[in-house]
Each structure stands twice: as C-alpha cells, then as structure tokens.
Amino acid sequence: MTEETMKAVRLHAFGEPEVLVHEDVPRPVPGPGEVLVRVHAAGINPPDWYLRRGFDNIPAELRPVLSPPVIPGSDISGVVAAVGGPDAGWNVGDEVFGLVRFPGFASGYAEYAVAPAADLARKPAALGHIEAAAVPMAGLTAFQFLHKRLGYQGGGPAVVVGAAGGVGHLALQLLRLAGAREVIAVASGRHEEFLRDLGADRFVDYTRTPVAEAVADADLLVDTVGGPEAHRLLPALRRGGRLVSVFLGDYRPERAAELGVVLHEGTWQVRSSGSDLAELAALLADGRIRVALDGVYPLREAAAAHRRAEQGHIQGKIVLRVVE
Template identity: 70%
Template sequence: MGTATMRAVRLHAFGEPEELVYEEVPRPAPGPGEVLVRVHAAGINPPDWYARRGFVNFPVRLRPTWAPPLILGSDISGVVAALGEGVTTWQPGDEVFGLVNFPGLPSGYAEYAVAPATHLAGRPRSLGHIEAAAVPMAGLTAYQFVFEHLRSRPGRTVLVNGAAGGVGHFAVQLVKAAGAEEVIGVASGRHEEFLRGLGVDRFVDYTRTPAEEVVRDADLLIDTVGGPEAHRLLPTVRRGGRIAPVFLGEYHRERAAALGITINDGMWQVRSSGSDLAALAELLDTGKVRVGIDRVFPLREAAAAHRHAEQGHLQGKIVLRVADR
C-alpha cells in the first residue's frame, strides 16, 4: 500500500507570498493524545506571515528556529477523521475547531491536520466552518486577556485601537460582555457601521482625527496596532490606567510610568485551549459575540490571501476554504 497523501500549502523558503506552494504531501497520522482533523477551513493570522518571512521582525533571541518546508496556519475548523491512542473525548465525525499547537509548529493550511485533543472544542452550532476557522487565535487572544489576565475587570471605559481587525473586533465585544460601560473603537471611517453593530459606543475615525486628540481618561487601552509610534496614545489613558499591547510597540515606558500608566505586556500570551474555546463558543452561540469575515480564499490561493492580509485595514478575518462543505 502507498503512503496516504493530501493537498497542502507549504513554505519552501522564507520570503514573499510566492514561496507558499500548493502541492501534494504525505498525510499526517495522530499520535497518542492527538486527533486527525479533516480540515474544512483554516484561518490566517499575523504569526503566519511573520513565520513566512522568517520572523525577521522579532529580536534575534526570540526567533523560533523553524526550518522550511513548513505548513503554516494554527486556526482550523473541520471534522474528526481519526483518533490517536488514549483519546476518548472525541469520535470520528465530530465537528471541531481549534487553535492548534500554538505557539509551536503550525499545520493548518492542509486538507488534514493533527491536533492535541485538548486544543479542540466543538464547532459552534451557529457557525459554519468558514466562520469557525476565523475565531480561534484572534478570539482566544481577546478572551484570555479579558477573562484571565484582566479577570473580567476591564474598567469603565475601554479604548480599542485597530478595533475592526481580527483581535480588535473580538475585544470590543468581550470587554462589553465583561462589564465595560463605554467602548471606544478606533479604525478608519469605512468600519464605523460594522463596529457600531458590534456594540461600540463611540467611534473615532483616525484618518480624520487622531485618537490622542479626542480621547481622555480611558481605564484600559487595548492596542492591536503597536509599532514605533504607539506612544502617541499615552494621552488617551488616565493616570493609573493600563495599556494592553497585542503586538510589539514603543510606548516610552519612562514617560508612561511618570503618567502612572501600567503597560501589561510580557505577562501573557495567547495559548491553545479547548476549554477556553468552548466557553467562547457559548458566547458565539448566544449571540453575545459575532465573528467578522473580511474575505475568503481557496486553499490553493494562500499566497494571494497573504498579499491581501499584508495590505492591512481588514474588517474581521481572512479565511482559507479547504473543503467545499
């Protein structure tokens, strides 16, 4: 008998999107405690294109020592195809989704992926596979920060910078669910209707008015943009308030400390968790949280999906369609 194969997108060399090649590769098999998932859809996240470039935007000491060929992608939604030894929580045919193996080696841009059984949750009843694949990394980043790191205490007023993006659009909903009285969303003007539909109380179009000119006394700033100019948002936060960076940013820490502002980074990172994802699935099924889809690409067009992602200004998530159903 020949070796079972599948179609997948592999990275053969670090670099531009063209290095992502759609090809036939060996199908993985689940080991002890693992599940083989027939992938129906795979989400795209910033760590995917960081990995594709070889993590050149990371300090050298923090770069993972991964070597091509690699299958990228940590967010999947699909159907259990086979079980590894000792797995009793799932059965073949179960519909599941998950953030798989993060921050370890990914494997989601493929027709089949192996996942630890504990990294999976039952697919939300209210979502199809495309929508479910858009949830795990971005949704868990926001969920774990709000409900674990902040312990459901976001403060009265929360400012979300980059509110229309993957993490941002989940964050505005989850801080509201956690008790924030006022949620301020910062994005370009074309996203205003989308964000108000998610519950944003006040919208700031940064292309017309910088947030630092019109926002004051936020208890918490969730910054999903970061970058070298992140410090410009310091005036938006009250003395004793907090900044929660999702990506690396320059916040002028001495100035922030002088203003009584705490920067909550280096203390938490999103992690794979089937139990957290199950709790998030309940919020999705009750309608308290919705998922936004920016665009869907077929698996074979993963390179085009990466090019689109790097243009920025997304409204929700980009997803790869792997199976027709």
C-alpha cells in the first residue's frame, strides 16, 4: 500500500455479506469546504445493508441509482488529516465525528473518508472513537425528530418500541431528559435490566404481552420496528396521542383516524448536521446520555458485522474498528 492508497471495504456486486471485500483502494482528496478524516471507527446502520443488497427492500421506482464498486458507511469518528481549503473550519489533528453526506453515501468503511466540514462535530473527550462512531445516525434520528420536528418538551407516558436498538436506546434517554412523566420501554425480556439502567420507568416484554394490552393512554409512541403488524400499537395511545415511526410500517391511517391518533410517518428523513450533532455531543460529554455497543469488529470483518446486524435483537450499536 502506498501513500496514495488505503484499506477499505468495498462491494463489487450486490448481495449477501460476503460481497464485502477488504482491499486497497485510492485515497480520496478533500475539495473546498471538505476535510479528509483519518477514520478510527465506523458505525454500522441499516442503510449500509440496504445498499449492500441493492435496496431490494425499496420499490424499484424509488431505489437510488448506484453502481458498484462502492464503499458503504456514513457514521465515522476520527482525526482530521487534511483540509480542502481555509474555509473548512477544522484543523489537522482535530478529533471529529459525524453522519456524513446523508441521505447519501459517504464511504465510511475505510481508513480515510472525505466529509463536508458542516457534517462534522468535535468528538467529546469523554468518548473513545468506537463509542463516538456509534452515535451519529441513531442519535440524530432520535434527536432531530423529537426535538427539531416534534418540538417535544415532555408530557404524559412515552413509549419506545424496539427500545434496546440503536435509535431506541437513545430515544429513551432523550425522552427522559425532555421531561416525559413516564418512559415505557418495549423490547424482549433479555433487555430489561439494560433499559431500566438507562432510565426506563416501565418495561414491557413484547414476547409475553402485546403492547396495546400492557399500555393505555400513552401521549407519544416511538416505533423503531415498523412492519406489517405496526397497526397493533395504535390502541396504546390516547386520543390526540402521537405515533412516530422510524421504519416503514402498516399503521392503518383510517384506523388511526378513528382512534384520534396522529401519525408521523413516511415524510421525514434524518440528515447530516454537525450543529445538531454538537448538541448531542454536549449531552454525551457530561453523561446525560450514553451510547451502548452490541459488538465491535475489525474493518476486515465487515461481513461478519453485517451478519450480526441482520440477525436483529441488538443492544445498542455495532461498530467497525478501523485503527487497531
């Protein structure tokens, strides 16, 4: 490997995790308003395996046009290695993290990645690069929806379905901080101790009890699962209650209207924002919120990391370690 190349994980065809290849590729060069980040760790997110599979979960007419070879990954944490000009706003040696070029693809599974300067925030000193790389997409998904779109400022009981996952465990903590009178975590039984430690007031094991039987008159429900049975959550909400969906689901809009439930689904997308991430960084820096790790894999084992991610039932996030 020369100074002009780097190690990265690329796919040359769409398919199963085995299409992810650890190989030498050209090192990118930052342009105006961009920085080159020496990546220390890269977070894994659902859009990464959607990309790997050729977006086969999206209707053909809506699929992004993208041709291999391509490097997946949007969440990175690392050190600024070069700047694309005086307008970059960062200095060589700065420790940064970010959700890069999203919605879009940032080539984060690599030793170096180019990022728009505005997509980055300063990494909290209290966090290592592994923990920082776990935050951006999941944290911004919860933060931007609850605070930027809904303007959430507390209220009655708030439910998080899929509370142990990446978005879920951070949404739970943000709801508690914002003043929800009761935060109810929904997950499988093995996650109860973990979620209570993060601040859940009540826990519902969905494998034993349907959510709508265990919860009534909720003010807000954050569903990180979606799917064809998502409409079964509707009776858990009070009339005028709000349901926020992270993934696509069948929420039966006509039934929601009958119950007086306000749906927030299908019209919003998390976006890169260094300024929003800086607000999250302040909460992470003093321990008001914490990020959990399900597993850490070397960059060369990205395929194994994807296999674990697609199994589901994750507690926190999965991260690739780029610098050993």
